[in-house]
Amino acid sequence: MEAHTVQNVIAAELQPRAKDGGVAAGMAAVIREIGALLASSGGLVVVVVGVIAVMTITTASVASVPGEQAATVAAGAFTVLGTIVGAYFGVRVGAHGKQEAEAARVASEAKVARLALHVDKDDAGRVLGELDGL
Numbered sequence: 516m517e518a519h520t521v522q523n524v525i526a527a528e529l530q531p532r533a534k535d536g537g538v539a540a541g542m543a544a545v546i547r548e549i550g551a552l553l554a555s556s557g558g559l560v561v562v563v564v565g566v567i568a569v570m571t572i573t574t575a576s577v578a579s580v581p582g583e584q585a586a587t588v589a590a591g592a593f594t595v596l597g598t599i600v601g602a603y604f605g606v607r608v609g610a611h612g613k614q615e616a617e618a619a620r621v622a623s624e625a626k627v628a629r630l631a632l633h634v635d636k637d638d639a640g641r642v643l644g645e646l647d648g649l
Contacts, residue, residue: 562603569595 573592577585634642 558603558606562599565599566596569599 569592573588576588576592580588
């Protein structure tokens, strides 16, 4: 056996098999990751465009108003900027929290299903009655 043949055999053993999810599962995961990246970067692009627009309008406005009113224009601009950025990050954090909660729910359901397998048929009625009382 040559060295490159042994490496090819080892590499073939490490490749996922169909019963493990295989290539289709890997491709689905890659597509999900790319979709998430595009979705998150799309929101970021909108926020950046909004910030640039607000800064452009503010700069033009500050140059055209009297000096004592410049602070009022700047305060309004910072309010708009804070609202845009706060909304963007609020949505991002909320979406991440939802994903974590969904993952915890799925894990809990799996635990309950496994525990249910260990309940004796004779005790099932009693256990369900106790759970209904909670």
